[in-house]
Amino acid sequence: MSVVTKGLLLLALFSFNFYSANAQWKLVWADEFNMDGKPNPANWKGEQGFVRNHEQQWYQDANAYCKDGKLIIEAKREKVINPKYVANSSHWKENREYSEYTSASIITAKKQSWQYGRFEMKAKIDTRPGMWPAFWTLGNEGQWPENGEIDIMEYYRGDLLANAVWGSMEQYKGIWSTTKKPITEFNDPEWSNKFHIWRMDWDEKSIKLYVDDLLLNSIDLEKTYNAKDPKKNPFRQPHYMLVGMAIGGDNGGDPSKTEFPAKYEIDYVRVYQK
Template sequence: MKINPAFVISILFLLLSISSQAQWKLVWSDEFDRDGKPNASNWKAEKGFVRNHEFQWFQEDNAYCKNGMLIIEARKEEVKNPNYVAGSKNWKEERPTAHYTSASMITQGLQHFQYGRFEMKAKIDTRSGMWPAFWTLGNKGEWPENGEIDIMEYYRGTILANAVWGSMEKWKGIWSTVKKPVSEFNDPEWSSKFHIWRMDWDEKSIRLYVDDLLMNSIDLEKTYNAKDPHKNPFRQPHYILVGMAVGGDNGGDPSKTEFPARYEIDYVRVYQK
């Protein structure tokens, strides 16, 4: 009997794939299958003006679960800034109002993990001014010495897969960044579909994917903090953040975008070997 080599190779790849999947055990997930507020044992909401000179005021009301999804909704609405100080040069204090609201939900102090496969299925809003993200921060240390991993970040027409750690300068990181314009996916319907973002992270490397396409691979022997070369921020537990910013340092101009804007998350899961 003649054996087709291509058939044998395809079977071997299938077996390898099954074996790889069998290594992973689900250790935590949120399927968002209960309507109402996000599960308080998993998530808490960031509040106010938080980072990156963003336009939105983060508030709890803009995140809710409905029909098996976590919906993070950015709205164009006026909200008073209770921290306003007339004449202040601090970006968090100088604006009497915010013109947009949104939500950022984080697992800090509730759920954290060191190593594993982190996975999210979601549909993101890719219109002008939108800045959705799925990312992690290390439990210990000041940014960026605590380490940041951007499993998914989007702004200005581009998907990003990043990691950042400490340099010799305060609040200035060393970045490993890979960018891919959405237009390069050659799918005019890409932005209207759900996609799977994944991180495979162990003591040796971080690998970031979208729909099984490897975006970025980071060697953890190269990510020790410059100020303290004995500390590697990616060899400690990290917590998870999901949120959508508006404008700010990178988000772009939202002035011609019709609101509300939605970031819809089907699930967030963490597997470990």
């Protein structure tokens, strides 16, 4: 058998195996963002105000909109009044009279949730200082982190992250499986100007997190039982999605020299199951 014939046979076998494996997945839900205006309220609701991680942005609905077949999450440098301001308060949600930034985070909680499947997003993220875009999930039941968190994509300070977190013995302190990949390792100076595909393959045995088919993290679900309640595995329950862009906060970095507005552009979000 010639080298050429062997090569063609190997290519045909690879193609058969690839398409056979992917043929098992059936699309069960998607948002293609093809209707201009607000995100579909049957799928999404917006988070409001100061929410988590000591972030600098004020979340508001106006900063998430669909245009030309894409969901745009737009962060702005603009001053908005904090209605929960309390003079001399030590709480981070109350001790700022104003927010200097606005952005959006939209979630599918109490609207759409899934247990297991292939979750996929095609998006272009802003990687400048202070930006913290994310595509992630939380479990429907339980208090964080006992409900489980999966970070299919988050980015800050030069790194892409692919994480999962579950409950430890301490309240509000999680056990993390974390990987970081500096975007400089892609050796593409235009990487941040391009759309990429983030994917999670999740079943009862494992969670695998990818970018552009590159495996970033693999989590064995036999190792993710909550420490306080070893019978509870937060990744064996339905999860809902969150898509948003934070600014600054615990991890995002300093946005003060970044030019705004900043945009996180999502072409689609899809869920497949077998």
